[in-house]
Amino acid sequence: MADLREALPRVRRLPGAHRPQHPGLPLRAALGRRYPALEPARDYFEILALLARYSTALDTRDWRLMDEVFTEDLVYDAGEWTTRSLAEYLGRLRPYLEGCGPTQHLLGNYRVELAGDTGRSAVYVRAFHRGTRELSDTTYEMMGEYRDELVRTRAGWRSRHRTLRLHAETGTRAVLRPA
Numbered sequence: 001m002a003d004l005r006e007a008l009p010r011v012r013r014l015p016g017a018h019r020p021q022h023p024g025l026p027l028r029a030a031l032g033r034r035y036p037a038l039e040p041a042r043d044y045f046e047i048l049a050l051l052a053r054y055s056t057a058l059d060t061r062d063w064r065l066m067d068e069v070f071t072e073d074l075v076y077d078a079g080e081w082t083t084r085s086l087a088e089y090l091g092r093l094r095p096y097l098e099g100c101g102p103t104q105h106l107l108g109n110y111r112v113e114l115a116g117d118t119g120r121s122a123v124y125v126r127a128f129h130r131g132t133r134e135l136s137d138t139t140y141e142m143m144g145e146y147r148d149e150l151v152r153t154r155a156g157w158r159s160r161h162r163t164l165r166l167h168a169e170t171g172t173r174a175v176l177r178p179a
Helices: 002-007 027-034 036-060 063-068 086-098
Strands: 070-077 103-115 118-130 139-153 156-171
Touching: 036 063, 036 103, 036 118, 036 139, 036 156, 063 086, 070 086, 118 156
Parallel strands: 070 156
Antiparallel strands: 103 118, 118 139, 139 156
16 A cells, blocks of 8 residues: 555645635535536526426415516416416416315426526426315326426526426316315
């Protein structure tokens, strides 16, 4: 072992040089400031977090989280209906889920394309819904894809246009009803 240490060149720190450390500094700030080459990776992970927040908002009925997912002028195209603002979308969505029992919105197969401060994403969704009261043994499940047009805002990435493509359904939509 001593022979190996002697064979390797000694590395000395230059006077005043230090190893960058970020105790308590959020990863987002550390990556953005110290490693600009990693900014596309940071953007990618922020968009994945945005998509996950949407599922969390639906499953926990925490509608305030939607402000961290969509822009105020959101266009949401669900195929059968379209809304033209976040407020209109929430007005349409909330009655469906507030009378529903437990839900689970799972996302997978993420695709993200970025071009500066705009981008697109596509992700598969599998959403499970259980009924309440007399429909407590009834379920509805949908499989589809969310396609988003994204924009970087001062608050971070947001979706300004979402299209839901429905691929398959099982069960009954009757579980999606007002409380």
